[in-house]
Amino acid sequence: MKKIIDFQNKDFVENLNHYIENNRNTSPDISEKVKIIINNIMDYGDRALSELTLKYDNYDIIKEGLCVDENDVNAAFKECDKDLISAIDKAAERISDFHEKQIPSNISYTDGSNVQLGYKWTPLDTVGLYIPGGKASYPSSVIMTAIPAKIAEVPEVSMCVPCPKGYLNPSVLVAAKICGVKKIYKIGGAQAIAAMAYGTNTVKKVNKIFGPGNAWVAEAKRQLFGKVGIDMVAGPSEILVISDDKSNPNWIAADLLSQAEHDTEAQSILITDSLDFAKQVETAIDNLIKSLKRKEIAETSWRNNGIIIVLKNLEQSIDIVNKIAPEHLEISVEKPELIAEKINNAGSIFLGRFVPEAIGDYIAGPNHVLPTASTARFSSGISTLDYMRRTSMIKCDPDALSEIAPSAIKIAENEGLEAHALSIKIRMNNFTNDK
Known part of the structure; x- marks a missing residue:
């Protein structure tokens, strides 16, 4: 029962604050290592990029090629399951529909002093997308970062994706083709971020970089911000679920594990007003986790970063949620809107018992690239506007x-x-x- 923090315990506040303030950042020496990688790319360009890709991905871009070609894409469509291609198509359609509604309007008016004022929106000239690889492949990240660029009419969109031992998941290439991305580099890690920021003889410099990644990628984006625009410095995935005892404990357990399986540093939190329900969910997690292919990752994440908070009533959850400012918030109660209207700090909110966070990851419509590490206190998930700039007009x-x-x-x-x-x-x- 050590995963449960009960409001009736005398040390409840102390334990809760300790958990909330727990630093999940990876080892501090990453910062220095990333700095060295960035400097190498800046000084030696393609030579450094080749050496680093061989070192970290065991892939020789000189012999095997840096860029994905049309043959690679055609082969990916043949290799990819037809039902998966159809699913990617449908997801791209829904994400496009939502992001089209974000297209802003220019304004122009003359004020009382006869001054003509306004602003205009224009797309960024170039953007680079980073798509994670390694432990898992994410065609959904292609959709979520490429579709807004397409909607915003960004003229040049390039993409970097790791190609460990020469393998590139075909679903990623299929998603890229569906979303209109034509320039794809087989590189990853901090070196890919640096290459897009500074440019090399073969990798074109971009104005802004989008997309999630591991701690090395996040640190590279942090260090290069200012030299290049970035969407955000994203940390490990997070989910917070508010649930009463009317929810199915297996459903809630699965939702918590949906983030735990992402990364050993991912964070999963349940807030409930029922100790019995808390115990049921904890048992369900122990049972469900055994069947996961990413069992070891999920177990480590849940063991180190998972928690169940039991409160006197769910009204008390509001202040806690606003303090944590989670990436994903599920409200699994009868009238979720009553709680949601009081939540100011959350990347995305899922209302009711029938919308698991995974629906937002893949198919709902809003973007799944969301603020983490409490940055939802002052930032939002990416949108079409992030691929555009607003220019004031005065006459x-x-x-x-x-x-x-x-x-x-x-x-x-x-x-x-x-x-x-x-x-x-x-x-x-x-x-x-x-x-």
């Missing part, structure tokens, strides 16, 4: 300038910026040239 005629200039001059002079004030005065013929 004055002489009368409009005369109307608003005095206030601008006053503020500029107060800040000691004479040329700022001068640039306004000179247009109003209030500047005398004494030459």
Whole structure:
């Protein structure tokens, strides 16, 4: 029963705070190692990229090739199960439909001082997508990062995906083709992020990088932010489930394990108002975990980062959830909206007993690239807007300038910026040239 924190225990608050503040970051020496990788790519380009790919992925890009070609894609379609191709098609269609609704409108208007104001939206020139490989392959990540780029009409989209020992999961290539990605590099890790950020002779530099990855990828994105735009620095996956005792304990157990199987550092939390239900879910997890192919990963994750919190009532869960700010929040109760309306900090909210988090991962419509590590307190999942930029537009005629200039001059002079004030005065013929 050590996985259960009960509000009736005298050390409940202390144990809860200890768990919430638990740092799940990987070893600190990763930062220095990633820095070395980035510097190598910056200094030596393709040579370093080749050496690092051979070292970490056991793949020789010089002999075997760096880029995916049309033959690779055609072979992937032949190898991939037809039902899976159909499922990817349907997912891409639903994700497209949702992200099309996010396309913003330009605005233009004239205010009371006759100043013309507005803004326009334009797509980014180039973006790079990072798709995880290694322990698992994720065509869903292709869909979630490539579809918004397509909807935003980004002209150039490239993708990096690890190719360990030369193997590239065909479903990833199928998803890329369906989503319109034409340039695919067989590279991964921090070196792929650095290559996209700086560019090499063979990897084109991009303006912004999207997509999840392991701790090395996340650290590379963190270090390179500013040199290149990034979607976010994503950490291990998270799920928090609020449930009463009317839910099926096996369903809730499966939902918690759906994140635990991602990564040994993934976090799974259940909040309930029933100790009996908590025990039922804990037992269900122990039973279900035995049948998982990724059993060892899920067991380690649940053992180290899983917890069940028992409260007096579910109203008390609101403050806890807003403090944790989980990536995924399920509310498995009769009227989930009553709780959801009070939740401000969550990447994505799943309402009711019949929408497991996995539906959001694959098919619902909203993006599954979401803020982790409590960053939902100040950020959101990616959207079409992240692949665009907004530019302000301002126009004055002489009368409009005369109307608003005095206030601008006053503020500029107060800040000691004479040329700022001068640039306004000179247009109003209030500047005398004494030459």
